[in-house]
Amino acid sequence: MTQATSRLIFVLSAVVSLGPLSIDLYLPAMPSMVTVFGTSVDRVQLTLSSYLLGFAFFHLVCGPLSDRYGRKPILLAGLSVYVLMSVLCALSDTIEELIIFRFFQAMGACCAPTLGRAVVRDVFPPEQAVKALAYVSSLMALAPVAAPSIGGLLLLYGDWSLMFWALALCGVFVMGLVIFCVPESLPEKQSLHPKQITQNYLTLLKSADYMGNVLTAACMYAGIFAFLSGASFVLITFMEVKTEHFGFYFVCIVVGYISGNLFTARIGYRWQSRKVFRLGISISCGASFLMVVFCLMQWFSVLFVVVPVAFVAMAVGIVMPNATAEALRPFAHMAATASALMGFIQMEAAAASGLLVGMYLQGSPLPMALVIFGTGCCAVLCYWLILPSGSRKDNV
Template identity: 45%
Template structure:
């Protein structure tokens, strides 16, 4: 049962904004340094492929701890793990700022990802602790609305930092953000875990095995992760394509990402309204088809006008909107048979998605030399594979 202290938190105006502030760690850590990637590569004598690895490293750290954060929070408490995680995040951010080689940067990005994982993962868990399984969905939706601005603000903030200081101050800013999170959590957040459970690795492994044996979970999580891999191909490639190849100023790159975030928000809004009339399967498949059309449009646009920013950025907005159609419904369908271990299922789905994204980013980065084609063909390939996998899932398990 939820404690009286936890219930009292729901009556305070700052409770949901506090959760949203901790969830924003993911878009801030991924998007804020993107305008500086070209400058960082020059300063660290790193290639485009190596700079791609700096994003892949964060995603791998994030993905790896995703599998353990839930069980550890059940054993040691939500607040304890949040403080430990953001403490690691601060150390990782400071290490990134002080890095003098790409290898050091990559290592500290892994640490940053491990620490940053706790915010998004445990915010959902805390909402469920405090509000219960029914009202938690509404609370999580409100948190998502509050932090939706973060992916748009992050590159703008990174561009502003570059106007005033050098690139290391982007990571100093992220370190300050982590410290503020620690202070807010320490002073404002009460422990919400009703009863602590023993940390039992055998049970955890058995739950993951149950998920991996189920074809519906495997097909849908795989298809959705491939679809999402196109986004993580675009994000680290965008600085090279738009700044190096097309001559865009680093400070203006942020406006490209504002467009992608706007598309994603529109897609989510359409998805929510469509849910009243259509089932999750059809919305997900329509979104996957739009992803293919959008990435194909990016290829055609670049082929016709290789120096046109709009020819690539315009269809990217449509792809972002398609994500809002695919992923909420893919997650719902993948986890539908697993209500008894939904938290474990969510962790494994996140691990698969982030690991796929890290590998996609690292792979495409190896081929970016003097053209945008590796990024564009990679995105098209991932969306086609994603659609093919989701269609196969529909035929294999008869989704409903």
């Protein structure tokens, strides 16, 4: 790997990190926001769900725009929106205002992972894309490690709004990286005619190979998000973990995710890709099933929640780079559109899992555990029922 390639991977990792950073940084503040805004848990959860909805829907717009006008201009436009909305989030006086501004903040943030994946597909040949995506994901995972800890520390010196000021500064920093370090990589311009855009999306939706990879990855991602949406209430409120210590438990989760990414990057090119895929799905189902058993036995311990989720995160780290590379492989001519639809489906699945956890999470981690296990089972079904049998055969 050349120095220029390593630098590009580092910069793209910083770009795509805005997404998880915008979710994880303010997680420690969510319980206190219930009191500050004089509202309920489910209303505070809506600040997360609205972010996911905005993140999901604007994928469908920024992908075709990028396939027409280029990766860099659309990425910079999205980051500008992100910075502005982060400031407005920090200035919100009511929970309703925060919910609305979070939606538009996500519209700007979603350009980062969508176009980051597209740049990887543009720049790297197919056989190297899996490794590149795995390295990007590994570096990106440092954001969830640091974000909750930083969020907990910020709460010692200010209130929840301080976190959104920090996100605005991060957005400005990433804009600088994009301006000076990210090349324009659009291979060929696509039409913005509604008929052509519709045809492109229909082509993707009709591809069993594409949809099998995307839906399997979306279910796996939804499992991790079920934990993220309920973690602060389970660990801080139910298990009485101190706010400033909350972030440390995320280290185990992210170590699991990074381990899965590095396994894919180091071993994936020697193993047959579908063998790696099946390994990840099996780990996810097994670990989440154990967490359900622990909850049913009423063995309520931080370790009995965090350790199984760490293995689920490892499974996601194994599956996601493979699924992304395989899904985008046949669609180099519209990589941003394919990446956008993938991101849209992932975010919709994540929003659904977060909504389920928010609706039923009352006094026990069991609802969260059941949702995580359910998403793992759905991933198995998508892999075996949707992905064509030829694509499930081991291949290099």
